[in-house]
Amino acid sequence: MKKLLLASTSTVHGKPYLTYLFDALKIHFKGIDEILFIPYARPGGATHDEYTAVARKAFSQIGIKVKGIHEFDDPIKAIKEAKGFFTGGGNSFVLLNDLYKINALPALKKAILKGIPYFGTSAGSNVAGLSIKNTNDMPIVYPPSFDALGMIPFNINPHYLDPDPTSKHMGETRETRINEYQFFNKIPVIGIREGSWLEVKGNEIVLRGELTAKWFVTGEETIELKTNTKVS
Amino acid sequence: MKKLLLASTSTVHGKPYLTYLFDALKIHFKGIDEILFIPYARPGGATHDEYTAVARKAFSQIGIKVKGIHEFDDPIKAIKEAKGFFTGGGNSFVLLNDLYKINALPALKKAILKGIPYFGTSAGSNVAGLSIKNTNDMPIVYPPSFDALGMIPFNINPHYLDPDPTSKHMGETRETRINEYQFFNKIPVIGIREGSWLEVKGNEIVLRGELTAKWFVTGEETIELKTNTKVS
Numbered sequence: 001m002k003k004l005l006l007a008s009t010s011t012v013h014g015k016p017y018l019t020y021l022f023d024a025l026k027i028h029f030k031g032i033d034e035i036l037f038i039p040y041a042r043p044g045g046a047t048h049d050e051y052t053a054v055a056r057k058a059f060s061q062i063g064i065k066v067k068g069i070h071e072f073d074d075p076i077k078a079i080k081e082a083k084g085f086f087t088g089g090g091n092s093f094v095l096l097n098d099l100y101k102i103n104a105l106p107a108l109k110k111a112i113l114k115g116i117p118y119f120g121t122s123a124g125s126n127v128a129g130l131s132i133k134n135t136n137d138m139p140i141v142y143p144p145s146f147d148a149l150g151m152i153p154f155n156i157n158p159h160y161l162d163p164d165p166t167s168k169h170m171g172e173t174r175e176t177r178i179n180e181y182q183f184f185n186k187i188p189v190i191g192i193r194e195g196s197w198l199e200v201k202g203n204e205i206v207l208r209g210e211l212t213a214k215w216f217v218t219g220e221e222t223i224e225l226k227t228n229t230k231v232s
Numbered sequence: 233m234k235k236l237l238l239a240s241t242s243t244v245h246g247k248p249y250l251t252y253l254f255d256a257l258k259i260h261f262k263g264i265d266e267i268l269f270i271p272y273a274r275p276g277g278a279t280h281d282e283y284t285a286v287a288r289k290a291f292s293q294i295g296i297k298v299k300g301i302h303e304f305d306d307p308i309k310a311i312k313e314a315k316g317f318f319t320g321g322g323n324s325f326v327l328l329n330d331l332y333k334i335n336a337l338p339a340l341k342k343a344i345l346k347g348i349p350y351f352g353t354s355a356g357s358n359v360a361g362l363s364i365k366n367t368n369d370m371p372i373v374y375p376p377s378f379d380a381l382g383m384i385p386f387n388i389n390p391h392y393l394d395p396d397p398t399s400k401h402m403g404e405t406r407e408t409r410i411n412e413y414q415f416f417n418k419i420p421v422i423g424i425r426e427g428s429w430l431e432v433k434g435n436e437i438v439l440r441g442e443l444t445a446k447w448f449v450t451g452e453e454t455i456e457l458k459t460n461t462k463v464s
Binding site for chain 2: 009010011012013014042043044045090091093094122132133134135136137138139140141142145146158159161168169170171172176177178179180181183184185194
């Protein structure tokens, strides 16, 4: 049974990296002593080693070892043998491009469908959706496709932000951008605010965390989803 | 001689569409009574007719007629015969994708290099750069390439926004995003604030408008460019 924890952000304001998710992660990775970290999204241009060290330090606090996928000679074999996955945030284009470079998507999909727990934050959650077409990231590299893992039947907009009614900035709001997407695509999009996440167990998807989420469907009113309710 | 006016935004807070640029546009399109409008960026999902009507209304105030490229049976012939161009803002991916669909880039480049004046706002300015890799837009369609017109030897980040020191949002700032771009690319990027624009005459590029602009070069300190100075 598929098991994913897809968080809007790794870090909420005022708390150290991942700590707000520790309780959920202990349950998500119960009985697992080592996970495979995918550092390809390279936040701030961090090297794979630097980024893996950050993830390793955080997971050491809940007794889980972390191996970086780049530490293996055969990354596909590493995916096949992994007991759990964590894909960190950063740039979704860079992440997806690197996943395509080593043809990681089929192996990752297969492992997740087999029940290997997957955890993603920000870009790492974004790539669990059907495509990265609702990322906020800058398209700094050109991936061979925007199609992603498709582990949920919709797309994720992480770090969802409500329009600021006092803003004098004329750039598009997040809501406008997602509505524009739906002129061209019939795929639902969930805007997840920082501090909330999706818990996926098989075909059941539940919103967790303290905040509501925005649910966008082509041609319908946008819905404010309550926490601890099913997403569909 | 190349002649381009590349604005960060079509609209500044509190003023009607394009009006802050009217004085500059009268000079830019001096002696020209009709321009070709490219509405492909479809802001808010606007139809080509709707969007062209908006541009037409604005330009009527400075005595210039507007034809939409979609009104022609042969859009490439329309580009070849145009006396001036205006590419409106919206979504850079949608815009570039549609330009590729009709193979408009070579004809547009040729016309601009011949001296036909080009005016762009936001996405319309973005596509005048080397690529759209520094757009803020959501990648709602997958274009066959991110390569754009390349009428200037760098990329544009329109609607440039300074980091907000009071923000509790953990998403990347504009500066972080552009710095990440420069880990992977050696191309300079200019962040143009709303209300400023680039005036391109041949190889001379000057920043115009009231505000300074941010100039990002790989491995160098970011520079705050003064208005009315050359960009290079």
